[in-house]
Amino acid sequence: MSKEMVQHSALFTTLHTGEKIMGKLAKHPVLVFGLGIAAGYLTYKYRKDIIASATKVVDSSKDFVLQQKENLEDIVAETKEEGA
Secondary structure, X not given: OOHHHHHHHHHHHHHHHHXXXXXXXXXXXXXXXXXXXXXXXXXXXXXXXXXXXXHHHHHHHHHHHHHHHXXXXXXXXXXXXXXX
């Protein structure tokens, strides 16, 4: 069996199992409320790490956009030089 087939089978199994679990959880409002409290607690506990990671991603994306802008300007300048 190829590697892709194994990966797709594992993905399908995971999604199917998760769908069943979430379907059962959605029928119990107390569990949904408890999961919300747990998610809120973890978000509050790790808020500094989350903010630091988000800031790092934003800075990286700004650098990437500036680099692509410079590359585009270089290409335009080369095209103008060749055409002149």
